[in-house]
Amino acid sequence: MAIISSSLDESNNPRSRKELRIVDSSTIAEENTNKNLNSARPKSFKEFIGQEQIKSSLRIAIEASTLRNEVLDHILLYGHPGLGKTTLASLIAYEMETKCRVVSAPSIERPRDIVGLLLGLKEGEILFIDEIHRLNKLTEEILYSAMEDFRLDLTMGSNKGTRCRSINLSKFTLIGATTKLASISAPLRDRFGMCHKIEYYSNDELHQIILNFSKLLNICLENQACLTMAKISRGTPRLALRLLKRVRDYAQVIKKTDKVSLDIVQNALKSQKIDNKGLDHLDRKFLSYLNQNCHIPVGLDSIAAGLGEDSSMLEFLVEPYLIQIGFITRTTRGRLLTTLGQTYINSQNEK
Ligand SMILES: Nc1ncnc2c1ncn2[C@@H]1O[C@H](COP(=O)(O)OP(=O)(O)O)[C@@H](O)[C@H]1O
Numbered sequence: 375m376a377i378i379s380s381s382l383d384e385s386n387n388p389r390s391r392k393e394l395r396i397v398d399s400s401t402i403a404e405e406n407t408n409k410n411l412n413s414a415r416p417k418s419f420k421e422f423i424g425q426e427q428i429k430s431s432l433r434i435a436i437e438a439s440t441l442r443n444e445v446l447d448h449i450l451l452y453g454h455p456g457l458g459k460t461t462l463a464s465l466i467a468y469e470m471e472t473k474c475r476v477v478s479a480p481s482i483e484r485p486r487d488i489v490g491l492l493l494g495l496k497e498g499e500i501l502f503i504d505e506i507h508r509l510n511k512l513t514e515e516i517l518y519s520a521m522e523d524f525r526l527d528l529t530m531g532s533n534k535g536t537r538c539r540s541i542n543l544s545k546f547t548l549i550g551a552t553t554k555l556a557s558i559s560a561p562l563r564d565r566f567g568m569c570h571k572i573e574y575y576s577n578d579e580l581h582q583i584i585l586n587f588s589k590l591l592n593i594c595l596e597n598q599a600c601l602t603m604a605k606i607s608r609g610t611p612r613l614a615l616r617l618l619k620r621v622r623d624y625a626q627v628i629k630k631t632d633k634v635s636l637d638i639v640q641n642a643l644k645s646q647k648i649d650n651k652g653l654d655h656l657d658r659k660f661l662s663y664l665n666q667n668c669h670i671p672v673g674l675d676s677i678a679a680g681l682g683e684d685s686s687m688l689e690f691l692v693e694p695y696l697i698q699i700g701f702i703t704r705t706t707r708g709r710l711l712t713t714l715g716q717t718y719i720n721s722q723n724e725k
């Protein structure tokens with residue numbers, strides 16, 4: 375069936391060949407792939423840097439279920455894009471020595487899509503549903519009994535001759551991933567035995583992640599260059615990897631070298647109009663827009679309309695970092711520039 379992808383390979387994404395913005399809407403989807411990038415995914419919990427508490431609780435759950443010879447409880451992973459939800463799902467499958475079937479919720483359109491998926495699972499296998507908050511109601515209802523009792527409760531036929539049929543399923547583990555926990559209905563959320571929030575990474579963790587990526591990509595990276603990239607990766611491994619690849623392009627094409635020094639990183643970032651805080655032109659446009667309306671909270675939809683951008687992209691990819699570094703605040707009435715943000719954007723305008 376078309377909606378099933380039996381491996382964690384990502385599809386080619388031509389958008390990524392365009393000029394880099396540190397974040398853009400393609401970041402919501404999986405990063406593009408090539409041989410190098412596929413091999414850049416951690417292969418074990420040990421290679422998966424950070425998130426120690428989540429790894430430790432997953433290790434215990436995996437060991438306990440193996441000891442009892444039971445299927446692993448359903449797991450819900452939530453957090454911003456690029457923090458490692460899909461990677462963690464693949465690692466859980468790896469640790470459980472089982473297969474992981476990957477599907478994105480919007481592609482499960484009809485009841486028969488989810489029924490086919492569930493019937494295709496063998497004992498102990500994992501079904502990974504990405505963007506699980508986007509499941510439609512019918513699919514969600516089919517999942518309730520499948521998750522709780524490993525049973526499909528189906529209603530068949532027309533009004534006159536409606537029949538109910540139950541089909542037993544092989545015991546499986548559902549891993550759901552979402553960027554919007556609040557959009558998941560309570561009945562679905564309650565059926566997950568574990569729920570983990572993937573947090574942003576510290577600079578030290580990103581430093582380690584970039585170092586590991588650079589080894590996999592055969593890049594000779596100076597320590598200061600690595601530290602600088604870690605600082606501007608917005609706490610997000612996917613962005614760190616993306617930056618590293620663009621810096622490598624710059625080093626190879628413009629400087630004709632495979633050695634990446636601090637100087638090369640700084641020049642590469644300048645050529646992409648990314649500043650030393652990791653902010654790109656969209657961040658600056660966002661801040662400038664708020665600056666023009668300073669002292670008044672501005673709704674996200676107005677900002678999106680003013681900038682000609684998609685509001686959910688701004689909400690997930692631009693705002694979180696600006697909030698994290700204290701440049702904007704989110705109030706019930708809208709977004710507000712802080713004094714820190716104002717000082718920054720005024721200094722940029724003076725340049
Ligand atoms: N903790 C981590 N350690 C090393 N690499 C990571 C980690 N988390 C994510 N990555 C890398 O970052 C990229 C994005 O991760 P992914 O799992 O696709 O994020 P998400 O599914 O949350 O959007 C992948 O290339 C992955 O290998």
Ligand SMILES: [Mg+2]
Nearest residue numbers: 459460504551
């Ligand atoms: Mg993902």
